[in-house]
Amino acid sequence: MSTLPTWTIILIVLMxxxxxxxxxxxxxRGAPYSKTMAGFATARGKVSPWLVGASFAATFxxxxxxxxxxxxxxxxxxxxxxxxxxxxxxxxxxxxxxxKTFWKYQKEKGGVSTLPEWxxxxxxxxxxxxxxxxxxxxxxxxxxGQNVGLATIFETIIxxxxxxxxxxxxxxxxxxxxxxxxxxxxxxxxxxxxxxxVTSVLIIVSLFWxxxxxxxxxxxMFDQLAAIxxxxxxTFSAEGPYDSVPTVLAIQxxxxxxxxxxxxxxxxxxxxxxxxxxxxxxSSGVHLFFISYLPVFGGFAARxxxxxxxxxxxxxPAYLIEAFPPxxxxxxxxxxxxxxxxxxxxxxxxxxxxxGNDIYLPLxxxxxxxxxxxxxxxRAVTIAKFSLLLIGATxxxxxxxxxxxxxxxxxFSFSAIISGVFGPxxxxxxxxxxxxxxxxxxxxxxSLSYLAFTQFNLLPNLYIALFVSSALGFxxxxxxxxxxxAAGTKVKVFGKHSA
Numbered sequence: 001m002s003t004l005p006t007w008t009i010i011l012i013v014l015m016x017x018x019x020x021x022x023x024x025x026x027x028x029r030g031a032p033y034s035k036t037m038a039g040f041a042t043a044r045g046k047v048s049p050w051l052v053g054a055s056f057a058a059t060f061x062x063x064x065x066x067x068x069x070x071x072x073x074x075x076x077x078x079x080x081x082x083x084x085x086x087x088x089x090x091x092x093x094x095x096x097x098x099x100k101t102f103w104k105y106q107k108e109k110g111g112v113s114t115l116p117e118w119x120x121x122x123x124x125x126x127x128x129x130x131x132x133x134x135x136x137x138x139x140x141x142x143x144x145g146q147n148v149g150l151a152t153i154f155e156t157i158i159x160x161x162x163x164x165x166x167x168x169x170x171x172x173x174x175x176x177x178x179x180x181x182x183x184x185x186x187x188x189x190x191x192x193x194x195x196x197x198v199t200s201v202l203i204i205v206s207l208f209w210x211x212x213x214x215x216x217x218x219x220x221m222f223d224q225l226a227a228i229x230x231x232x233x234x235t236f237s238a239e240g241p242y243d244s245v246p247t248v249l250a251i252q253x254x255x256x257x258x259x260x261x262x263x264x265x266x267x268x269x270x271x272x273x274x275x276x277x278x279x280x281x282x283s284s285g286v287h288l289f290f291i292s293y294l295p296v297f298g299g300f301a302a303r304x305x306x307x308x309x310x311x312x313x314x315x316x317p318a319y320l321i322e323a324f325p326p327x328x329x330x331x332x333x334x335x336x337x338x339x340x341x342x343x344x345x346x347x348x349x350x351x352x353x354x355x356g357n358d359i360y361l362p363l364x365x366x367x368x369x370x371x372x373x374x375x376x377x378x379r380a381v382t383i384a385k386f387s388l389l390l391i392g393a394t395x396x397x398x399x400x401x402x403x404x405x406x407x408x409x410x411x412f413s414f415s416a417i418i419s420g421v422f423g424p425x426x427x428x429x430x431x432x433x434x435x436x437x438x439x440x441x442x443x444x445x446x447s448l449s450y451l452a453f454t455q456f457n458l459l460p461n462l463y464i465a466l467f468v469s470s471a472l473g474f475x476x477x478x479x480x481x482x483x484x485x486a487a488g489t490k491v492k493v494f495g496k497h498s499a
Contacts, residue, residue, distance in 0.1 A: 008326035009158050015334050020172055023188045027175065030183030037361070037380045040181035041113035041353035045272030047183065051190035053283025056267040058193030059346040060091065060258075061291045066196070066336050067149040068410060070299030070319075071312035076240035077225055077232030077303075080296055082248045086255030087292035092285045094259035100277055101429050103268050112269065114350070115262040115421070116358040122428045125436035126362040131443055133358035135420050136262055139347050140395055141413035146344040147399035148409070149313065150337060156317040157333050166399045173344045174392040177352075178385050185345045186270060192341065193287050199335035200294035203316075206323040210301055221297075224304045232303065241408070241461065250463035254411075257418050257470065260425050263343075263350035298323075351391055356384030411462050412454065419469040420447035423477040431478075438481030446473025 034040040047055075065087060073080040106112040109121045116136070120129025151165030160168070177185055213220035225232040236243050242251070258264070271280055295316060302309070302319035309318060316336065320329050360380050403409045423442035427434045450469035453459040459468060 005326055008330050011327070011330045012158060012333055015330060016337070019334065019337075023172070023184065024175060026187050027177070027184040030181055030187070033183045034181035035378070035381065037353070037357050037377050037384070038111065038113045039183075040381050040384060041349070041357060042266060042269040043182035043186055044111065044270055047186045047190070047270060049271055049276035049280040050283045052186055052267055052270050053280045053285075054191075054193035054287050055186045055189035056095075056193075056264060056280070056284040057287030057291055058189045058196055059264060059267065059343050060087075060288060061193075061196060061343065065292060066295050066340070067152060067313050067316060068145070068408075069296050070302070070316040071314075072240070073296045073299030074303045074309065074312045074315035076237040076242065077229075077234065078222065078300070079234060079237040079240065079242040080299070082242050083251055083255075084293050084296050086252045088285075088288050089255075090252045091255040091258060091292070092288055094256035095281060095284060097256075098259055098265075098425075098429070099268050099281060100274075102265060103271060103274070103277060105428075106269060107274075113357050114269075114354050115260075115265050115425075116354055118265075119421070119424055119428065119439065120358070120362070123424065123434070123436040123439045125439065126365070128424070128436055128439050128443070129358050129362055131440060132421060132424075133354040135417055135443065135447055136351055136354050138413050138416040139263070139351050140391060140398065142410055143344055143347045143351075143391070143395040144398045144403070145410035145413065146340050146347070147395055148402055150340040150344075151399070151402075152311065152313050153317055153333065153337055153340070156314045157321070157329075162402060163400060166396060169340070169344070170392045170396045170399075173341060173348060174388050177345050177348050178388050182266070182270065182349060182353075185349050186267070188341075189345065193291070195335045197287050197290040199332050200290045202324075202328075202332060203298045203319075204294050207297060207301060210305060210319075210323045221300055221304065225300060228303065228307070241463070243461075247461060247463050250461075250467040253467050253470070254415070254418070254463055257422055258414065260418060260421055261414055262354070262417070262421075263346040266346070266350060266353075348388060348391060352384040352388045355387045356380035356382075408462065415462055415466040416447055416450050419450040419466055419473055420444075422446060422470040423474040426474070427477055433481055433485070434477060435481050435484060437484035438477040438479075441480035442473040442477035445476040446470055449473070 030043065033043050033046050038044065069080060069083060102118070105122065106118055112118045112121060114133070116129045116132040119132055120126055147166050147169050150169035151162045154160040154165030154168065155162045207217050207221065208214070211217050211221045211224070222233050231237065231239070242248065268280075271277055298316045298319040301323070302315040305322050306315070306318045309315060317333065320332050320336075324332065357380060360383050361376060364376050420443045423446060424434070424439040446469050449472050450465055453465040453469060454462065459465040
């Protein structure tokens with residue numbers, strides 16, 4: 001579908017090759033920090049908090065905000081803005097609420113490397129730690145969404161067949177994560193976040209010459225969308241995912257709770273001192289604003305300028321080709337690719353770190369003896385890196401058949417996790433009577449009910465299903481905690497932790 005000159009495609013390929021060399025070098029630089037499980041998973045204290053904040057925003061964005069949301073905007077119009085509202089406003093509010101308390105608790109416990117370990121220590125339960133780490137395997141579908149987004153770019157812009165685009169994306173990511181762990185992931189994501197912010201601003205600026213109308217450009221854009229179809233400028237999309245007030249409220253709940261996703265909370269674990277939390281949060285908010293709000297307008301403009309696309313997820317790349325000279329398109333396409341890779345590497349790191357840290361280490365703690373000469377921490381890192389190949393191969397297999405909607409696949413995957421961890425994490429902050437029995441019941445109730453709602457079409461709207469299942473997990477934790485205490489179950493009740 002690409003209409004770019006051959007020389008521009010060659011330039012993009014050369015830039016991507018240079019990018020691959022660069023991230024591989026960063027991965028090599030991070031190797032000394034990745035010899036322990038804590039270093040591989042968090043690189044705590046090794047990266048500036050300003051860069052960690054940019055990395056957080058880039059990881060938050062993913063192919064969903066840079067390809068999936070513009071694709072939905074292309075299909076359903078301005079109702080998609082309800083999602084972008086949550087992507088910055090309520091999501092950053094969630095970070096403000098959760099970051100300090102989450103960081104302080106792990107500091108009190110001598111440092112943790114993953115969310116499952118945080119929950120395991122909070123509720124004194126290795127079973128819970130292992131259970132949540134298994135739940136994180138749903139992130140494989142999130143990775144599939146990123147693979148699809150990257151392959152869509154390669155196919156749309158460069159003309160590389162979809163299948164080869166999937167292979168290229170998987171190989172690039174697992175190589176530098178395997179080399180440098182969290183250090184490589186945070187550094188590369190930080191620069192990707194900066195590039196994505198610049199690209200997002202350029203998308204908005206371009207509307208002044210593609211849509212026109214001067215300072216009335218947005219009015220003119222919405223008038224043209226209305227001329228195509230009145231539904232495109234409706235507050236709610238009757239035929240789409242943003243169809244009612246309850247759905248919009250559920251989306252805001254999704255965004256504030258999305259901060260609880262393990263691959264995002266791990267960024268907080270990279271902060272060494274409490275003083276560094278402020279620049280981290282400020283940097284996260286600034287980059288979230290640009291990355292979350294602006295790319296979706298490329299989807300609106302594409303509906304006007306490039307009607308009739310066969311795949312809605314091609315909307316933003318198609319718009320860039322229409323809006324900019326080929327050389328600038330080349331630079332911006334690398335920015336869009338950065339959006340995809342920035343989440344993919346975090347997801348790989350989150351899953352594989354959890355396999356080593358939260359499945360292997362808790363299991364061997366019951367069997368190892370003081371006289372053992374095995375360095376289990378070193379072995380956990382080896383297992384994590386080996387599992388990187390396994391997870392990469394699994395995501396490659398699942399990505400070959402393109403899903404119908406990139407955004408919906410991604411939202412299904414992270415909603416299954418959020419619905420399970422929402423109760424234990426939130427109540428772990430504010431409720432001193434929560435115990436391990438309640439936490440385990442909550443994880444099972446929340447995640448299993450979400451699967452039941454979606455797979456049996458009981459609540460077909462993914463956002464409503466997330467809200468209801470998370471609420472069930474929340475309530476079930478309170479009930480199970482009280483019942484187990486009343487029944488005489490031996491539990492360890494933790495003190496209250498304030499932000």
